[in-house]
Amino acid sequence: MPKLGMEPIRRRQLIDATLASLHENGFADTTVSRISARAGVSTGIVHHYFQGKGDLLEATMRAFSSDLRQDVVRRLKRARTPRERVEAVLAGNLAPMSFSAVGVAAWLAFWAQVPKAVRLARVQNIIIGRLHGNLRHALRQMVPLADAERIATGLAIMLDGIWLRAALRGGKPDAAAARQLLIDYLDCQLAAQQQRC
Amino acid sequence: MPKLGMEPIRRRQLIDATLASLHENGFADTTVSRISARAGVSTGIVHHYFQGKGDLLEATMRAFSSDLRQDVVRRLKRARTPRERVEAVLAGNLAPMSFSAVGVAAWLAFWAQVPKAVRLARVQNIIIGRLHGNLRHALRQMVPLADAERIATGLAIMLDGIWLRAALRGGKPDAAAARQLLIDYLDCQLAAQQQRC
Amino acid sequence: MPKLGMEPIRRRQLIDATLASLHENGFADTTVSRISARAGVSTGIVHHYFQGKGDLLEATMRAFSSDLRQDVVRRLKRARTPRERVEAVLAGNLAPMSFSAVGVAAWLAFWAQVPKAVRLARVQNIIIGRLHGNLRHALRQMVPLADAERIATGLAIMLDGIWLRAALRGGKPDAAAARQLLIDYLDCQLAAQQQRC
Amino acid sequence: MPKLGMEPIRRRQLIDATLASLHENGFADTTVSRISARAGVSTGIVHHYFQGKGDLLEATMRAFSSDLRQDVVRRLKRARTPRERVEAVLAGNLAPMSFSAVGVAAWLAFWAQVPKAVRLARVQNIIIGRLHGNLRHALRQMVPLADAERIATGLAIMLDGIWLRAALRGGKPDAAAARQLLIDYLDCQLAAQQQRC
DNA sequence: GATGAATGAGGGTTCATTCAT
DNA sequence: TATGAATGAACCCTCATTCAT
Numbered sequence: 001m002p003k004l005g006m007e008p009i010r011r012r013q014l015i016d017a018t019l020a021s022l023h024e025n026g027f028a029d030t031t032v033s034r035i036s037a038r039a040g041v042s043t044g045i046v047h048h049y050f051q052g053k054g055d056l057l058e059a060t061m062r063a064f065s066s067d068l069r070q071d072v073v074r075r076l077k078r079a080r081t082p083r084e085r086v087e088a089v090l091a092g093n094l095a096p097m098s099f100s101a102v103g104v105a106a107w108l109a110f111w112a113q114v115p116k117a118v119r120l121a122r123v124q125n126i127i128i129g130r131l132h133g134n135l136r137h138a139l140r141q142m143v144p145l146a147d148a149e150r151i152a153t154g155l156a157i158m159l160d161g162i163w164l165r166a167a168l169r170g171g172k173p174d175a176a177a178a179r180q181l182l183i184d185y186l187d188c189q190l191a192a193q194q195q196r197c
Numbered sequence: 198m199p200k201l202g203m204e205p206i207r208r209r210q211l212i213d214a215t216l217a218s219l220h221e222n223g224f225a226d227t228t229v230s231r232i233s234a235r236a237g238v239s240t241g242i243v244h245h246y247f248q249g250k251g252d253l254l255e256a257t258m259r260a261f262s263s264d265l266r267q268d269v270v271r272r273l274k275r276a277r278t279p280r281e282r283v284e285a286v287l288a289g290n291l292a293p294m295s296f297s298a299v300g301v302a303a304w305l306a307f308w309a310q311v312p313k314a315v316r317l318a319r320v321q322n323i324i325i326g327r328l329h330g331n332l333r334h335a336l337r338q339m340v341p342l343a344d345a346e347r348i349a350t351g352l353a354i355m356l357d358g359i360w361l362r363a364a365l366r367g368g369k370p371d372a373a374a375a376r377q378l379l380i381d382y383l384d385c386q387l388a389a390q391q392q393r394c
Numbered sequence: 395m396p397k398l399g400m401e402p403i404r405r406r407q408l409i410d411a412t413l414a415s416l417h418e419n420g421f422a423d424t425t426v427s428r429i430s431a432r433a434g435v436s437t438g439i440v441h442h443y444f445q446g447k448g449d450l451l452e453a454t455m456r457a458f459s460s461d462l463r464q465d466v467v468r469r470l471k472r473a474r475t476p477r478e479r480v481e482a483v484l485a486g487n488l489a490p491m492s493f494s495a496v497g498v499a500a501w502l503a504f505w506a507q508v509p510k511a512v513r514l515a516r517v518q519n520i521i522i523g524r525l526h527g528n529l530r531h532a533l534r535q536m537v538p539l540a541d542a543e544r545i546a547t548g549l550a551i552m553l554d555g556i557w558l559r560a561a562l563r564g565g566k567p568d569a570a571a572a573r574q575l576l577i578d579y580l581d582c583q584l585a586a587q588q589q590r591c
Numbered sequence: 592m593p594k595l596g597m598e599p600i601r602r603r604q605l606i607d608a609t610l611a612s613l614h615e616n617g618f619a620d621t622t623v624s625r626i627s628a629r630a631g632v633s634t635g636i637v638h639h640y641f642q643g644k645g646d647l648l649e650a651t652m653r654a655f656s657s658d659l660r661q662d663v664v665r666r667l668k669r670a671r672t673p674r675e676r677v678e679a680v681l682a683g684n685l686a687p688m689s690f691s692a693v694g695v696a697a698w699l700a701f702w703a704q705v706p707k708a709v710r711l712a713r714v715q716n717i718i719i720g721r722l723h724g725n726l727r728h729a730l731r732q733m734v735p736l737a738d739a740e741r742i743a744t745g746l747a748i749m750l751d752g753i754w755l756r757a758a759l760r761g762g763k764p765d766a767a768a769a770r771q772l773l774i775d776y777l778d779c780q781l782a783a784q785q786q787r788c
Numbered sequence: 789g790a791t792g793a794a795t796g797a798g799g800g801t802t803c804a805t806t807c808a809t
Numbered sequence: 810t811a812t813g814a815a816t817g818a819a820c821c822c823t824c825a826t827t828c829a830t
Binding site: 419420421422423499502503505506507508509510515518522544547548551552553554555556558559561562564575578579581582583585586 | 617618620703705712745749752753772775
């Protein structure tokens with residue numbers, strides 16, 4: 001008699017083990033057998049719940065981005081003003097759940113695969129699009145469209161730089177300093193825009 | 198007498214082939230045999246001029262960073278004012294020689310190895326240190342130290358974000374747009390600082 | 395459920411194939427692929443059941459020495475007098491199971507690795523120690539300790555010479571002639587010792 | 592203008608370097624490049640003075656055995672009685688020049704190649720033949736032929752066992768202890784033979 | 789559902805040998 | 810005579826994947 005409902009459990013186990021291994025071993029040393037060992041299952045199981053290693057990696061990237069997204073959405077719902085919405089997006093991208101040692105390390109590993117892995121590139125595009133969209137939409141209510149576009153791009157790129165640096169430095173990322181840098185950029189740009197009017 | 202003086206020639210050939218392969222095949226598929234094939238030599242030659250694959254990769258990273266550095270230094274020499282010096286550093290980091298499709302792709306590949314490759318991490322730290330130092334030093338003559346520090350960090354992180362995005366997008370990087378973003382950030386910060394006085 | 399209990403079977407298969415290859419191809423040409431081919435399995439399997447080639451070689455040496463030891467122990471159990479015990483040790487070291495064309499060839503190959511392979515040296519030391527101990531203990535009951543020591547050493551060294559010669563000559567070792575030589579040595583020494591009293 | 596008469600010098604350099612490497616690195620790690628490095632010449636030179644690595648190894652074995660032989664011959668010339676001649680042969684095989692850490696290590700390495708290297712086997716056979724011949728001839732004048740044969744074999748095999756043990760133990764071989772063992776064997780056998788008459 | 793035994797292609801690396809100089 | 814650049818085959822080993830159980 002087969003155990004029922006194991007699928008979501010096993011998938012999550014393997015995805016978590018993949019994230020952990022990306023952080024601990026790096027992409028090159030994240031093998032199927034290491035992932036399954038960390039998940040406490042056999043190697044064969046990976047191909048039972050995923051089509052292969054590539055599929056597992058893609059699922060991991062999606063799961064991670066989905067977590068991040070949900071956090072941002074939750075924060076956006078609580079935001080009352082456009083400014084609060086911008087800050088909600090930034091805060092969501094710096095929340096400890098995602099902006100962690102494991103998170104940034106895994107994400108850097110994914111980035112490096114994007115240029116050659118079409119499936120991962122697709123996920124990456126969606127994430128970038130969502131981030132830009134969220135920022136643009138909120139900023140649009142504070143400044144003209146062209147400025148909103150420009151500032152959104154600046155914030156998004158700076159956010160990428162922040163994640164990258166966090167991954168390169170290792171250790172627990174400093175969310176406070178990161179937030180400071182972004183808010184500083186935001187304030188400066190908004191002030192300059194005000195002045196031009 | 199054997200052929201003499203082949204070492205620098207072969208080393209450069211292999212380094213160039215490595216850069217090309219990182220761009221074309223990605224890090225995972227950059228194998229010794231692919232590198233040597235592209236360089237038009239046998240696989241054995243790699244171990245004749247380098248300690249191994251890891252050594253070749255490190256040498257490639259160093260060579261690339263050295264090229265970039267020389268470009269920056271050359272530009273710094275021509276700069277007359279502090280402002281020109283800041284712009285020289287930025288321009289050097291966006292010059293077509295380094296900020297190219299091949300360059301950013303290779304660099305992303307290296308970034309991904311940094312967390313697990315101590316040797317590459319060392320190179321990376323030197324580069325970051327140099328970039329921050331150059332920016333800080335020039336800015337120091339325009340604004341108070343604390344502000345110089347802050348703006349230098351902002352510019353450096355944004356520069357990383359820009360390279361990352363360029364690598365993720367693929368194709369020829371848009372240096373003009375990148376410069377715009379950085380100059381915009383710089384001007385905005387300098388203006389804000391002026392106002393506070 | 396996968397096939398269970400394959401480990402001891404496969405290990406023995408591979409160890410036997412290693413012994414055969416050492417005899418047939420010599421140490422230098424005993425490669426993982428030749429061993430696995432002879433065992434009728436893939437090359438990968440070697441690293442499934444052993445840490446690597448070195449581990450397999452060590453395991454082979456241990457298995458061989460263990461076989462030899464068990465034979466000696468069995469014979470020692472049947473021996474009633476000290477003299478019978480000495481002969482039991484010698485006979486065990488000349489029994490067809492170990493003192494065969496394959497056995498002596500493999501053993502010569504191992505000897506040659508001992509000076510540079512710490513792991514194998516360890517095994518070798520244990521074997522030598524056991525041989526000396528067994529001989530000394532039995533002789534101790536026939537002659538004074540100093541003589542027992544001396545005769546044991548003579549027998550052990552002669553045994554090594556016999557195995558070495560057998561390996562160098564090739565073909566089926568001549569156990570009868572070897573036994574003759576050893577018994578001759580033993581008798582001569584015992585007689586001389588008697589006379590001195 | 593070519594340097595003349597380099598051949599014997601270079602050959603000897605390479606042979607000495609080979610012996611040294613066999614002792615230091617073992618057979619498996621005695622490569623052409625290590626040998627030539629130790630001899631202070633280029634790798635190509637080996638194939639200039641020898642047909643290849645195998646030829647160099649054979650030449651090394653021959654040179655070593657030739658040295659040993661000359662030492663024995665010199666001692667035999669000085670021997671006045673049959674007994675002195677037996678002892679001369681034994682002493683020659685235990686003289687520090689050959690019976691050294693380097694010598695026994697190199698010799699063990701050669702032994703291991705004998706079963707699969709016809710050329711080396713040939714050299715080995717000559718050496719063994721010479722040793723047996725010398726011993727037999729001297730003993731023939733002291734005891735009946737059958738006994739001379741038997742004792743010569745015993746001494747020769749024990750000598751092999753002694754060299755083998757010395758190689759396995761490492762460090763400087765103990766010639767005195769070895770001589771003791773052989774003389775002890777010789778005396779015992781001669782005494783027993785006397786008695787039988 | 790789950791195992792882990794088994795495969796075999798492909799990885800980096802070493803090495804004896806050749807050859808232009 | 811002597812060099813060392815260059816080759817390419819063969820080495821050990823790792824790995825994603827498959828499959829009988």
